Amino acid sequence: MDYSDSRILLSSQREGNESRFRTWVSMVVPLAAILFQFFLPRFFDFLRFVEMPFLVVVYFALVRRSQINGLLVGALVGLAQDSLSKHPLGMFGIVKTLVGYFAASVGLRIDVDHAMVRLVLTFFFYIFHQVLYWVMVRALLSQPMDLEPQRTALLALLNAVIGVALFHFLDKLRERA
Amino acid sequence: MESLLNRYRNITVLLLVIAAQLILLAVQVKNNRDIPFVRAWTVTAVTPIASVVEWFRGGSSGFLHNYVFLRDADAENRRLREEVGRLKMDNIFLRNELSQADRARALQVFQSTTQSKTLAARTIGAGSGSGSKTIYVDRGSVEGVQRGMAVVTPDGIVGKVIASYPTASEVLLVSDPDFAAGVVSQKNQARGTLKGQGNGPCKVDYVPIEEKVEVGEWFYTSGDDRIFPRGFPVGVVTAVHEGQPFKEIQVEPSGLQHGVEDMLIILSGVHQEIPDTPPGNQPVYIAPAPPDATRTTGAADAGGAPAAASGATAPATEADRLRAHYKALGDAQNHVFGENLPGQKPPNFNLALPAGGVQAPVKQNAGQPPVKQNGAPPPTLPDGAATPPKPAASPAKPAGTPAKSPALPPGGGGR
Numbered sequence: 001m002d003y004s005d006s007r008i009l010l011s012s013q014r015e016g017n018e019s020r021f022r023t024w025v026s027m028v029v030p031l032a033a034i035l036f037q038f039f040l041p042r043f044f045d046f047l048r049f050v051e052m053p054f055l056v057v058v059y060f061a062l063v064r065r066s067q068i069n070g071l072l073v074g075a076l077v078g079l080a081q082d083s084l085s086k087h088p089l090g091m092f093g094i095v096k097t098l099v100g101y102f103a104a105s106v107g108l109r110i111d112v113d114h115a116m117v118r119l120v121l122t123f124f125f126y127i128f129h130q131v132l133y134w135v136m137v138r139a140l141l142s143q144p145m146d147l148e149p150q151r152t153a154l155l156a157l158l159n160a161v162i163g164v165a166l167f168h169f170l171d172k173l174r175e176r177a
Numbered sequence: 178m179e180s181l182l183n184r185y186r187n188i189t190v191l192l193l194v195i196a197a198q199l200i201l202l203a204v205q206v207k208n209n210r211d212i213p214f215v216r217a218w219t220v221t222a223v224t225p226i227a228s229v230v231e232w233f234r235g236g237s238s239g240f241l242h243n244y245v246f247l248r249d250a251d252a253e254n255r256r257l258r259e260e261v262g263r264l265k266m267d268n269i270f271l272r273n274e275l276s277q278a279d280r281a282r283a284l285q286v287f288q289s290t291t292q293s294k295t296l297a298a299r300t301i302g303a304g305s306g307s308g309s310k311t312i313y314v315d316r317g318s319v320e321g322v323q324r325g326m327a328v329v330t331p332d333g334i335v336g337k338v339i340a341s342y343p344t345a346s347e348v349l350l351v352s353d354p355d356f357a358a359g360v361v362s363q364k365n366q367a368r369g370t371l372k373g374q375g376n377g378p379c380k381v382d383y384v385p386i387e388e389k390v391e392v393g394e395w396f397y398t399s400g401d402d403r404i405f406p407r408g409f410p411v412g413v414v415t416a417v418h419e420g421q422p423f424k425e426i427q428v429e430p431s432g433l434q435h436g437v438e439d440m441l442i443i444l445s446g447v448h449q450e451i452p453d454t455p456p457g458n459q460p461v462y463i464a465p466a467p468p469d470a471t472r473t474t475g476a477a478d479a480g481g482a483p484a485a486a487s488g489a490t491a492p493a494t495e496a497d498r499l500r501a502h503y504k505a506l507g508d509a510q511n512h513v514f515g516e517n518l519p520g521q522k523p524p525n526f527n528l529a530l531p532a533g534g535v536q537a538p539v540k541q542n543a544g545q546p547p548v549k550q551n552g553a554p555p556p557t558l559p560d561g562a563a564t565p566p567k568p569a570a571s572p573a574k575p576a577g578t579p580a581k582s583p584a585l586p587p588g589g590g591g592r
Contacts, residue, residue, distance in 0.1 A: 031226075034223060034305075035223065035226060035227065035230070037303075037305050038223055038227060038302040038303065038305060038313070039227050039230060039231075039302050039303070040303075041303040042300060042301075042302060042303045042312070048303070067187040067190075067191070068186070068187055068190050071190065071191050071194055072194070075194050075198065079198075079215070079219075080219050080223075081305045082305075083215055083216040083218070083219030083220065084219060084220065084223065084304060084305035084313075085304060085305040085309055085311075086304065086309060086311055086339060086340075086347070086349065086353075086355070088201075088202055088205040088206060088211070089198075089201055089202070089205060089211075089212050089215055089216070090198040090199065090201045090202035090205070091202070092305075093198045093201075094195055094198045094199065094202070097191070097194050097195060097198065098191075098195070101187075101191050140202060140206065141206065
C-alpha cells in the first residue's frame with residue numbers, strides 16, 4: 001500500500017507521534033492563556049472573542065494524543081476559567097474536559113500536523129464548545145442565554161485562524177518522543 | 178479484570194472527572210453557595226501576576242513615552258519657554274479647566290466631598306467568559322472590601338462587588354444582564370429597577386405606564402436595594418416606549434461613559450438628596466471679580482460715570498475688559514464695529530485713551546438671581562483660590578430668590 005506524505009488518516013495509533021513538552025511549557029502556556037483572557041480585554045476589548053484557554057486545551061489534546069491527558073488539561077483550564085467568571089465552578093470545566101477528551105480522540109486517528117486539519121478541527125470544536133456551554137447554562141443553571149448561529153460560526157472561524165497560527169508557534173516548544 | 182480496566186480506562190477517567198464536576202456544580206446550584214476557596218486560589222494566583230504585568234506595562238510604556246519625547250526636549254523647552262511665558266496668563270483659565278477635567282483629580286475631589294466612606298480602586302483585569310461584564314479591581318478583603326459593596330465614579334454608578342478576595346475583588350458592571358439596582362427618576366420620582374443588557378444602554382424595568390418619564394431625564398439610585406446609597410447618578414434616559422404593563426425605558430449609564438479605569442468602592446454608604454438639576458447642568462459657582470476690577474469700578478464711580486446708577490458693573494473677565502476697551506476705541510474714532518465695508522480704514526487700536534475712558538458696557542440684569550448651589554458648598558478652585566472678596570458694586574438682590582450658598586456675599590456673587 002502506497003502512502004503519500006500528505007496522508008491525513010493514520011492507520012494505527014503508533015503511527016502518530018506523541019508529542020512531549022517540558023514541564024514548564026505545560027504549566028506556563030495554560031497559565032498564559034488564562035492571563036491573556038484575564039488581562040488583554042482590558043486594553044483591547046475587540047480581542048475578547050479570542051478563546052485562548054480553549055485553543056490551548058485543543059492544542060495540547062491534539063498533539064499529545066492522550067485522552068486522559070487531554071481531559072485533565074481541559075478540566076484544569078476550565079476550572080481556572082470558571083474561577084475567574086461569575087458562573088458556578090464546573091461550567092467551563094465540564095465543557096473543556098469533553099473538548100480535551102474528544103480532541104485527543106481525534107488526534108489519535110488523524111494527522112493533526114496539517115494546517116487545514118487544525119483549522120477544521122478548531123472550528124468544529126469551538127462550535128461544540130459554545131453549543132455545549134449554551135446547553136449547560138440553560139439546562140443546568142436555567143438561565144437565559146442567546147446563541148446566535150451566524151455569530152458563533154464567525155467567531156469559530158476567527159478562533160480557528162488564530163488557533164492555526166498559535167499552534168504553529170507552540171509547535172516550536174514541543175519535543176518529539 | 179485488569180485487561181477490562183485497561184480497555185475502558187480512558188472513558189472511566191472521563192466519566193469520573195465529569196461526575197466530580199457535576200457534583201461540584203450541583204452543590205453550588207442547590208445550596209446557592211459558591212466554593213470560595215477554589216476561586217480564592219485561582220484569583221490569588223492570577224491577580225499578583227496581573228498586577229506585575231500591569232506594573233511592567235505602565236513602566237515600560239512610560240519609559241518609551243518619556244524617551245521618545247525627551248530626546249530633543251531641551252531644545253524644544255528653550256523654544257517653548259518664551260511662548261509659554263507669553264501664554265501663561267491666558268492659559269491659567271484653560272489649565273484650571275483641564276485640571277478639573279482630570280479624572281483622577283475629579284475622583285479625589287468626589288471622594289473628599291461625598292459623605293460616604295469610599296476606597297479608591299483601579300481595574301487590573303477583565304472577567305472571563307464570553308459576554309461577561311465583570312472586571313477585577315486591585316482592592317480586596319484586606320482593605321475592607323466586601324461582597325455587595327457599591328462601586329461608583331463621579332459620573333455615576335459602575336457596578337457592585339460580587340466577590341472579594343484578599344488581593345482583589347470582582348465587580349459586576351451595570352451593563353451585565355445579571356445586574357439590578359433600584360433607581361428613581363429625577364423629575365417625576367418614578368421608581369424602577371435598572372438592569373443591564375449585555376451591551377449598549379441599560380433598561381429600567383417595573384415603571385408603571387401611568388408614571389411620567391421623559392427622554393433626557395436623569396435616573397438616580399433610590400437606595401431601595403440596600404447596595405447603592407440614594408442620590409448617586411445612574412444615567413440619562415435615551416428612549417421611552419409604552420409597554421404592558423410597564424414602560425420600556427432605555428438608560429445610558431453615565432458611570433461607564435469614560436471607561437472604568439479608576440473608581441471608588443463605597444465602604445460605608447450615606448444616603449443623599451437627589452439633586453434638583455441633572456449632573457451636567459448643575460450651576461457652576463463663579464467667584465466675584467478680582468480686587469483689580471473692584472478698584473476700576475471704584476475709579477469709574479468716582480469719576481462720575483453713571484455705571485452704577487444705570488445698573489452697569491465693572492467688566493468681570495478679561496474678555497469683558499477687552500470688549501469695553503475696543504468699544505471705547507471705536508467710539509473715540511466714530512467707528513461702528515461690524516458696519517464698515519471691506520477695504521475701509523480700520524480704527525487705530527493703539528490710540529491712547531484718556532484715563533477712566535473705558536467703561537463697563539456689560540449691563541447687569543437687575544432681576545438676575547445669584548447662582549444656585551443646591552445647598553452644597555461651592556467647590557474649591559483647583560489652584561486653591563482664597564475666598565473671593567466682596568465686590569464693591571453689588572447688584573440689587575431680587576426678591577424671593579435668596580442665595581443658597583453660604584459662600585456667596587449677601588445679595589451678590591452671581592453675574
